[in-house]
Structures are given as C-alpha cells and as structure tokens.
Amino acid sequence: MSLVLGVLGGMGPAATLDFLAKFQALTGAKKDQDHIRTLVDINPQVPDRNDPFAKPGPVLGQMALGLRGAGAQVLAIACNTAHAYGDTVRQASGLPLIDMIATAAKAARDTGAARTGVLGTRDAIKLYREYLAAQGMGLVALPPEGQEAFMATLYRVKAGETGGDVRAEMAGHAAALKDLGAEAIIAGCTEVPLVLTEGPGRLPFLDAGALLAKRCVNVCLGLEPLPVA
Numbered sequence: 660m661s662l663v664l665g666v667l668g669g670m671g672p673a674a675t676l677d678f679l680a681k682f683q684a685l686t687g688a689k690k691d692q693d694h695i696r697t698l699v700d701i702n703p704q705v706p707d708r709n710d711p712f713a714k715p716g717p718v719l720g721q722m723a724l725g726l727r728g729a730g731a732q733v734l735a736i737a738c739n740t741a742h743a744y745g746d747t748v749r750q751a752s753g754l755p756l757i758d759m760i761a762t763a764a765k766a767a768r769d770t771g772a773a774r775t776g777v778l779g780t781r782d783a784i785k786l787y788r789e790y791l792a793a794q795g796m797g798l799v800a801l802p803p804e805g806q807e808a809f810m811a812t813l814y815r816v817k818a819g820e821t822g823g824d825v826r827a828e829m830a831g832h833a834a835a836l837k838d839l840g841a842e843a844i845i846a847g848c849t850e851v852p853l854v855l856t857e858g859p860g861r862l863p864f865l866d867a868g869a870l871l872a873k874r875c876v877n878v879c880l881g882l883e884p885l886p887v888a
Contacts, residue, residue, distance in 0.1 A: 661695045662879040665731025667722050667748065669702040670738035671817050674849035674868070678737040682872040686880075695879045698729050708740040709780050709810075716744045720751030727752045733885060735759070735875050739783040739847050739867055755886040762874050763845050763867040764790035770863040772843035774799050776836030778809060778829070778855075779847025787847055799841040801832065808832070816850040826854045834859040 664682075668675030679699065688694045700722045706713035719741060723734055735757045736742055742760050749756050764787065767775040776799040777787045788798045801809055812828040833844050833855060843863040846852050851866075858864035877883040 661881070662732040662885070663696045663698065663730050664875055664879050665723070665726030665729070665734045665754070666697060666699040666737055667702075667719060667726070667734065667741065668699055668737040670705055670708065670741055671850065672701055672703055673817075673819070673853060675699070675701055675737045677853060678849060678868045678872055681869045682875055685869075685873050685876050687876075695876065696730075698726050698731050700726055705741070708738065708743070708782065715741065716747040719744045720747045723748040723752035723754065727754055733757060733875075733878060735871060737868065737871075738849055739786070740780045742786055743782050757871065757875055757878055757886055759867050759871040760786045760790050762870045763787075763847070763865055764794050764796075766865050766870050767791060767843050767845055767863075768794040768796060770843045770865075772841075772863065773797060774840055775843045775845055775865075776800070776833070776839065776841030777845045777847040778832055778836070778851050779845070780810070780813075781806065783847045787845065799836050799839050801835055801839075805832065805835055813848060813850055816853055821854050829855040830859065833862075833864075837862055 686694055702722055705718050706715040708715055734754050739759060745756055774797040775791055777784050784800050791798050809832045815825050836844055837859045844858040845865045846867055849868045878885060
C-alpha cells in the first residue's frame with residue numbers, strides 16, 4: 660500500500676495540472692489500482708507569492724492542514740516560490756514535505772555543473788542560491804532588467820499564452836543565463852516547462868516539477884525514505 664500524497668496547488672492551476680500529469684506518467688502503473696492516491700487542493704486564491712505585502716503563509720498552512728484531515732500522509736507543493744513557506748506547511752500539518760528546491764539542487768549537482776542558472780522568481784532564486792551553495796555550487800541569475808523581462812514572460816504564461824513568441828522569449832532568458840556562465844539550467848518556476856523543454860546549446864535542463872514528481876512517486880512507493888517532518 661502506497662502513501663497518500665497531498666498536493667498544495669493552484670499556483671498556478673495549469674502548472675499544477677502539468678505536475679499531476681508528470682506524477683501520473685512517472686508512476687509506472689499497469690492498472691488503476693497501481694496508481695498512488697493523491698489529494699489535491701488547487702487553490703488559485705493563495706495570495707501572490709511575489710507580492711512582498713501579501714501573506715500566503717496562513718493560507719498554505721490551512722491547505723496543508725486540510726489535506727492532512729482528508730487523509731494525506733506526505734505533502735508536496737507544486738510551486739517553487741511557495742517553498743519559502745515550507746516550514747509553515749510542515750508545522751501546520753505535522754506532515755513531512757517533499758522539498759522541490761532541495762530535489763532540484765541535488766539533481767543540478769549530479770550534472771557536474773559548477774554554476775547553475777535558475778529561471779525563477781526573485782524569492783525562488785533566493786532559495787535556490789542557498790540550496791545550491793549547500794551542494795557546493797554557484798547560482799547564475801539574470802541581471803535586474805533581465806529578471807524583470809522574465810517576470811513579464813512568466814505572467815504571460817500564467818495568463819494562458821503558450822505560443823511561439825512566448826516560447827521564444829523563455830528560450831531567450833535561458834540563453835542569457837548560458838551567456839552569463841551557467842553550465843546547467845533549472846526551470847525554477849513551474850510555469851517555465853509549459854513553454855520550454857530544453858536548455859540552450861545542449862546544456863542540462865532540469866525541470867524542478869518533473870524531478871519533484873519522480874521523487875513523490877519514489878517516496879510514496881517506499882523506494883526512497885520519507886522526509887523528516
């Protein structure tokens with residue numbers, strides 16, 4: 660019997676559905692009963708994680724507690740930036756959290772890269788800088804004007820735009836990181852893989868959401884240890 664996974668989602672909804680599709684595909688099930696029971700709270704009303712005056716922590720804590728009450732035994736957050744409130748989620752629910760930032764940082768280390776570029780929000784980049792440093796790696800970020808342009812592209816994706824011009828914009832942001840010295844690229848926002856699936860110039864491209872999905876499968880099936888709550 661596998662563990663029941665609880666997913667805090669809706670940040671944004673399309674990215675959560677993409678995560679769930681990857682989670683389902685990576686399970687390797689041959690029949691319905693081989694899949695992992697998954698409880699999902701798709702809550703687009705979580706306050707903006709990029710607004711310094713918003714307070715998403717209490718809402719995320721309530722979501723985590725609700726998932727526990729519904730039967731979840733381990734949690735995942737389908738949003739990189741929301742991991743800034745990981746401790747709140749753990750404390751509110753008393754459940755272990757499978758950390759997407761830590762998972763992606765370890766995968767970056769395994770590529771052999773010394774410097775990893777991150778396409779993510781400002782707060783997500785702060786988290787990745789800390790986690791990559793713990794792996795003995797440096798982080799490459801876009802300069803302020805490039806970060807502002809990335810955020811504009813990101814909000815276009817959140818608004819449902821996934822056409823060629825948006826894809827070209829996102830590829831351009833990744834190429835800018837390569838030009839700045841990145842040896843691998845982390846899609847550090849769950850919307851990025853909706854329009855970008857490979858890195859520039861054959862650089863290793865790490866989809867943090869897909870890496871989290873695979874680890875969730877392994878933890879729920881007992882192939883990896885349960886994180887400490």
